Amino acid sequence: MKRVLLGLALLFVISGCANEEGKKERPLEEISAFYEMSVEPRDVYIQTQDTLFQAYHDRYCWNEDLEVCHKIEPRHPKDSTIENGQYIYMGQVKLGESVKISYDSSNYNNKPKADRFELLYYQEDEIVPVEVENGTFVVPDIKGPQYYVYKATTDNDYKGIAYYPFILNAQED
Numbered sequence: 394m395k396r397v398l399l400g401l402a403l404l405f406v407i408s409g410c411a412n413e414e415g416k417k418e419r420p421l422e423e424i425s426a427f428y429e430m431s432v433e434p435r436d437v438y439i440q441t442q443d444t445l446f447q448a449y450h451d452r453y454c455w456n457e458d459l460e461v462c463h464k465i466e467p468r469h470p471k472d473s474t475i476e477n478g479q480y481i482y483m484g485q486v487k488l489g490e491s492v493k494i495s496y497d498s499s500n501y502n503n504k505p506k507a508d509r510f511e512l513l514y515y516q517e518d519e520i521v522p523v524e525v526e527n528g529t530f531v532v533p534d535i536k537g538p539q540y541y542v543y544k545a546t547t548d549n550d551y552k553g554i555a556y557y558p559f560i561l562n563a564q565e566d
């Protein structure tokens with residue numbers, strides 16, 4: 394009986410070690426959440442002079458090590474689509490118009506609350522940070538589609554990053 398138990402214990406240890414060696418690291422594209430898979434980022438709204446629309450969250454990551462989330466890059470807004478395959482909403486704006494970004498900071502839900510925000514503007518092959526003051530930024534004097542990603546970083550009970558792509562179509566008055 395002792396031999397059988399010893400043999401089973403040895404088999405268990407050997408198979409456990411083999412499984413540890415065979416584990417593969419998940420690609421960053423597969424990481425979405427580690428606390429709760431059902432926890433999604435809070436809502437973000439874009440308000441132009443004529444329209445209010447919701448920017449959807451394209452990619453997000455929750456991880457106790459925030460550096461893991463920093464490795465996940467946002468997709469270019471023109472490459473981002475919502476689940477049904479339609480392109481994200483394109484808000485109409487005038488050159489030089491002020492645009493308001495609103496982050497749902499209410500405490501009515503259990504979604505993680507971000508504490509740092511950054512607006513990124515895709516200018517040709519370069520990503521340029523945009524100055525946002527009191528939740529408002531000014532549309533540059535460049536006609537045509539303008540591609541943005543709003544980045545919300547959470548560094549409190551939850552740790553993570555959410556990206557919200559949106560497109561503004563800028564026209565002259």
